[in-house]
Amino acid sequence: MEASLTARDRVGIQDFVLLDTYTSETACLDNLRKRFHENLIYTYIGTLLVSVNPYKELDIYSKKQMDTYMGVNFFELPPHIYALADNAFRTMMSEFNNHFILISGESGAGKTEASKKILQFYAVSCPSTKVLNNVRDRLLLSNPVLEAFGNAKTLKNDNSSRFGKYMDIQFDHQGGAVGGHILSYLLEKSRVVHQNHGERNFHIFYQLVEGGEEDLLRWLGLERNCKHYRYLVQGNCAKVSSINDKSDWKTVRKALSVIDLSESDIENLFGIIASVLHMGNIKFEADARGYAMLNNNQEMQWVSKLLGIPNQVLQQGLTHRKIEAKSEEVFSPFSVDHAVYARDALAKAIYGRTFSWLVNKINESLANMKEGVIWDSSRKTVIGLLDIYGFEVFSVNSFEQFCINYCNEKLQQLFIELTLKSEQEEYEMEGIEWEPVPYFNNKIICDLVEEKFRGIISLLDEECLRPGEATDLTFLEKMEDKIGGHPHFVTHKLADQKTRKTLKRGDFRLLHYAGEVTYCVVGFLDKNNDLLYRNGKEVMRQSKNAIIKHCFPSTEPDSKRRPETVVTQFKNSLVGLTEILMMKEPWYVRCIKPNEAKQPGHFDDVLVRHQVKYLGLMEHLRVRRAGFAYRRKYEVFLQRYKPLCPDTWPNWKGTAAEGVRCLIKHLGYKSDEYKMGRTKIFIRHPRTLFATEDAFQVCKHKLATRIQAKYKGYKLLLHLKHVKQTMSCLIKIATKIETCWRGMMARRERQRRAWAVTDLLICSRFIKGFMNRHQPACTDNSEYLAFVRHSYLTRLKENLPKTILEKDSWLTPPPILQEVSAEDISIKVLQMIQHEKVKYSVPVVKYDRNGFRPRLRQLIFTQEAAYLVEEAKIKQRIDYSSLKGVSVSNLSDNFLILHVTCDDSKQKGDLVLQCDFLFEALTKLSVIVNKQNCIHVVQGSVRFDIQPGREGFVDFKSGQESMVYRAKNGHLMVVSL
Numbered sequence: 001m002e003a004s005l006t007a008r009d010r011v012g013i014q015d016f017v018l019l020d021t022y023t024s025e026t027a028c029l030d031n032l033r034k035r036f037h038e039n040l041i042y043t044y045i046g047t048l049l050v051s052v053n054p055y056k057e058l059d060i061y062s063k064k065q066m067d068t069y070m071g072v073n074f075f076e077l078p079p080h081i082y083a084l085a086d087n088a089f090r091t092m093m094s095e096f097n098n099h100f101i102l103i104s105g106e107s108g109a110g111k112t113e114a115s116k117k118i119l120q121f122y123a124v125s126c127p128s129t130k131v132l133n134n135v136r137d138r139l140l141l142s143n144p145v146l147e148a149f150g151n152a153k154t155l156k157n158d159n160s161s162r163f164g165k166y167m168d169i170q171f172d173h174q175g176g177a178v179g180g181h182i183l184s185y186l187l188e189k190s191r192v193v194h195q196n197h198g199e200r201n202f203h204i205f206y207q208l209v210e211g212g213e214e215d216l217l218r219w220l221g222l223e224r225n226c227k228h229y230r231y232l233v234q235g236n237c238a239k240v241s242s243i244n245d246k247s248d249w250k251t252v253r254k255a256l257s258v259i260d261l262s263e264s265d266i267e268n269l270f271g272i273i274a275s276v277l278h279m280g281n282i283k284f285e286a287d288a289r290g291y292a293m294l295n296n297n298q299e300m301q302w303v304s305k306l307l308g309i310p311n312q313v314l315q316q317g318l319t320h321r322k323i324e325a326k327s328e329e330v331f332s333p334f335s336v337d338h339a340v341y342a343r344d345a346l347a348k349a350i351y352g353r354t355f356s357w358l359v360n361k362i363n364e365s366l367a368n369m370k371e372g373v374i375w376d377s378s379r380k381t382v383i384g385l386l387d388i389y390g391f392e393v394f395s396v397n398s399f400e401q402f403c404i405n406y407c408n409e410k411l412q413q414l415f416i417e418l419t420l421k422s423e424q425e426e427y428e429m430e431g432i433e434w435e436p437v438p439y440f441n442n443k444i445i446c447d448l449v450e451e452k453f454r455g456i457i458s459l460l461d462e463e464c465l466r467p468g469e470a471t472d473l474t475f476l477e478k479m480e481d482k483i484g485g486h487p488h489f490v491t492h493k494l495a496d497q498k499t500r501k502t503l504k505r506g507d508f509r510l511l512h513y514a515g516e517v518t519y520c521v522v523g524f525l526d527k528n529n530d531l532l533y534r535n536g537k538e539v540m541r542q543s544k545n546a547i548i549k550h551c552f553p554s555t556e557p558d559s560k561r562r563p564e565t566v567v568t569q570f571k572n573s574l575v576g577l578t579e580i581l582m583m584k585e586p587w588y589v590r591c592i593k594p595n596e597a598k599q600p601g602h603f604d605d606v607l608v609r610h611q612v613k614y615l616g617l618m619e620h621l622r623v624r625r626a627g628f629a630y631r632r633k634y635e636v637f638l639q640r641y642k643p644l645c646p647d648t649w650p651n652w653k654g655t656a657a658e659g660v661r662c663l664i665k666h667l668g669y670k671s672d673e674y675k676m677g678r679t680k681i682f683i684r685h686p687r688t689l690f691a692t693e694d695a696f697q698v699c700k701h702k703l704a705t706r707i708q709a710k711y712k713g714y715k716l717l718l719h720l721k722h723v724k725q726t727m728s729c730l731i732k733i734a735t736k737i738e739t740c741w742r743g744m745m746a747r748r749e750r751q752r753r754a755w756a757v758t759d760l761l762i763c764s765r766f767i768k769g770f771m772n773r774h775q776p777a778c779t780d781n782s783e784y785l786a787f788v789r790h791s792y793l794t795r796l797k798e799n800l801p802k803t804i805l806e807k808d809s810w811l812t813p814p815p816i817l818q819e820v821s822a823e824d825i826s827i828k829v830l831q832m833i834q835h836e837k838v839k840y841s842v843p844v845v846k847y848d849r850n851g852f853r854p855r856l857r858q859l860i861f862t863q864e865a866a867y868l869v870e871e872a873k874i875k876q877r878i879d880y881s882s883l884k885g886v887s888v889s890n891l892s893d894n895f896l897i898l899h900v901t902c903d904d905s906k907q908k909g910d911l912v913l914q915c916d917f918l919f920e921a922l923t924k925l926s927v928i929v930n931k932q933n934c935i936h937v938v939q940g941s942v943r944f945d946i947q948p949g950r951e952g953f954v955d956f957k958s959g960q961e962s963m964v965y966r967a968k969n970g971h972l973m974v975v976s977l
């Protein structure tokens with residue numbers, strides 16, 4: 001697998017930054033094309049991932065691939081979305097901070113697919129327990145549900161997200177995905193009642209009609225024929241070859257139950273979907289006075305039945321407007337046009353609010369719950385996934401495209417703020433000589449759209465809210481008047497002759513960062529007002545359908561107070577989103593669409609070049625290339641790498657900057673490879689850092705080997721005849737061990753290894769102290785050994801209960817504490833529990849609760865809990881507060897039974913363990929837990945809980961031969977000599 005990855009990766013260059021020759025747009029394009037044709041769709045620019053949509057299934061998302069990318073350094077393997085996901089996760093775990101992955105690109109570029117891949121990666125790579133699996137399933141299955149209700153076929157993409165989605169995945173301190181939260185942005189509701197040619201309504205309508213069971217359709221009054229429904233036929237493409245509505249229906253139907261929707265919720269939900277379809281078929285005719293009247297009551301009856309609203313009430317709501325005079329209410333009849341408008345407005349409102357209800361329901365089911373308790377939010381970190389509609393340019397662009405493209409401007413601004421701008425500002429602050437890289441700052445466009453009083457949004461709102469005859473055209477005139485001279489704005493009236501030909505009278509054109517878009521002003525006011533006649537709301541409030549009742553609450557602020565316009569709500573939600581993102585560490589995935597025809601293997605140079613340009617890839621590349629791949633505060637850099645230079649190791653006396661200077665001189669850094677800033681060192685290429693890191697790893701192992709060798713040497717020395725000579729050696733060794741240990745302790749990132757040598761330190765200190773005190777008194781080795789042994793046992797005794805002295809093997813443990821090694825614990829486990837500080841670890845044999853099968857495990861004590869670990873998996877965590885006690889026998893066996901408080905019958909019970917280093921483990925435990933009396937020495941049998949309510953026994957006996965075997969009725973026999 002490694003080999004094949006490497007071979008594949010020879011094609012093109014996997015990171016533009018590492019190249020010396022690639023700086024031009026053409027070269028960048030060449031590289032992307034070359035890789036694309038070899039199915040290498042991912043390329044890096046530093047840590048930014050560029051992804052080109054392959055439009056075909058690639059065999060690069062298997063479980064095996066996920067395993068390959070887990071826990072591996074970013075640049076060690078070919079670029080992959082898993083590498084980015086894994087690195088974001090590991091950085092979050094090690095730095096205990098929040099992150100977000102911003103996935104951008106135009107419609108159809110592969111954003112939603114990328115976000116699904118990331119979610120799937122976390123689902124597989126994160127630790128799993130029953131509770132966590134539950135959360136994982138819900139996180140995964142929220143996707144098909146949201147896609148069914150929020151995605152639709154457009155001309156650009158057969159599965160286009162018609163809403164913005166930001167999903168937080170919440171992790172606990174062990175890295176388990178414990179919950180999630182979704183924020184949705186501006187669903188394109190107008191699609192419910194109108195679709196352009198070649199487009200469809202939201203998937204769920206077709207799924208229900210095509211896939212719904214006969215009984216269900218009958219109950220909903222639907223026919224199995226999409227053509228029958230006016231809201232489904234306007235795009236004239238109900239059937240799409242890439243979409244299988246029938247099988248998607250099954251997935252969605254199943255997913256709805258997993259995300260905790262009750263059967264009655266589901267029934268109500270389908271009732272609403274069907275009622276929208278029926279509503280679309282309601283037709284009006286003009287009566288003699290020209291007012292709207294219904295020409296067919298059957299569809300109305302279905303709506304009435306499904307929504308639980310009396311027919312009469314519904315009819316009046318769709319054909320009359322309620323006007324409140326001073327003390328009375330008057331119903332004024334609608335014209336046919338008005339009635340159609342009211343019907344469509346109601347259908348959009350029902351669908352839009354039901355979508356929000358669904359998102360809330362999903363959020364309830366993803367709420368951060370652990371064992372039924374809302375999880376402590378201070379102990380969780382999050383990775384946010386932002387998959388928001390891409391930049392859109394259709395032949396006719398309306399209010400929706402205006403909002404979507406404004407959103408993309410805001411995200412581009414965020415990208416500029418967090419990368420191009422902040423990076424360059426940092427160089428300036430640090431006094432690094434720097435040739436500024438020019439980039440297009442789209443602030444000018446954002447201001448044009450959102451500036452208070454003068455921006456397009458303000459002008460639109462003004463027009464919507466002002467009294468008098470406001471129309472789309474008066475809005476256009478207002479813009480011409482107020483922002484006519486803006487370089488990024490033009491209309492038919494303002495354009496020069498050449499441009500005028502490309503614009504209609506009702507158009508305005510914005511020069512976005514991603515290119516020109518011409519918007520047709522028709523419908524802007526209506527869509528922004530999103531008026532649902534008050535009467536319509538009141539009608540809905542009478543519904544017996546629980547979802548509709550919830551969506552149209554009687555306490556809703558009434559239409560007397562004008563609600564915020566759609567665009568202002570959207571603008572505010574984007575401000576909120578930016579705030580959420582600014583507080584997190586960013587990672588970027590830039591998706592590129594290779595062609596408009598959704599064809600595999602076709603790379604359209606012009607199209608891709610355009611995206612490379614507007615996604616800011618070249619600017620990013622130039623900043624990255626001209627800039628520095630890595631920077632760290634002097635103190636941090638010195639602390640980590642000081643063992644690499646004899647002058648800085650173990651301690652540097654001087655300023656951190658001087659220490660770093662000395663260190664990199666020793667390492668032979670060339671002058672163009674780094675820069676010294678005011679507070680940080682900047683390293684230009686990752687390869688320089690990798691070389692340093694490699695040297696550090698080698699040094700670390702050498703150091704550990706030296707410590708080990710010296711420790712072993714020390715043990716051998718004990719056998720030397722001449723005590724004085726031995727002692728002086730030991731003092732030297734002990735001193736060195738201590739020095740090494742101090743150095744190791746000082747390095748923060750090596751904290752997790754510190755416990756491994758803690759015992760060495762205790763031992764060395766003890767020996768040193770002992771030597772100093774007793775050197776004159778000791779005359780031979782045996783006397784010395786006696787002292788060592790005596791003192792060791794005294795130390796154990798101080799920390800163990802008196803009763804332990806009754807244990808038969810008390811005087812037989814080896815005099816020196818066992819050699820424990822951090823290598824025994826998987827890095828993944830260490831990462832998960834590092835915040836608790838590992839204190840001690842020991843291999844144990846764990847006897848299964850069912851059948852007493854022996855299993856090799858690692859028992860780890862941290863400051864807060866004991867962990868039973870199997871390789872990279874944490875099998876059980878026992879909080880010390882739930883540790884009731886520990887039982888050991890009075891015989892010479894090495895068994896211990898951990899008794900655990902456990903109220904939940906589904907939880908694991910007590911632990912039966914066998915440990916070769918029983919006394920040390922007990923000592924450690926009693927010191928950490930600070931409870932000597934939790935250890936009980938027992939004779940005969942120990943009762944323990946296999947599970948709460950199910951008991952087992954360990955029977956201790958002495959015999960001719962030590963052995964362990966399973967007896968009847970849940971008894972484990974332990975025979976010791």
Ligand SMILES: Nc1ncnc2c1ncn2[C@@H]1O[C@H](COP(=O)(O)OP(=O)(O)OP(=O)(O)O)[C@@H](O)[C@H]1O
Pocket residue numbers: 053054055056057058105106107108109110111112113114156157158159160161162388389390591
């Ligand atoms: N990594 C991939 N492997 C295979 N096919 C892909 C991949 N990424 C995208 N596609 C194909 O491209 C289609 C469009 O992708 P996707 O829906 O993710 O686009 P998008 O950028 O989210 O678009 P929109 O903004 O319209 O929602 C997918 O339905 C799928 O067929």
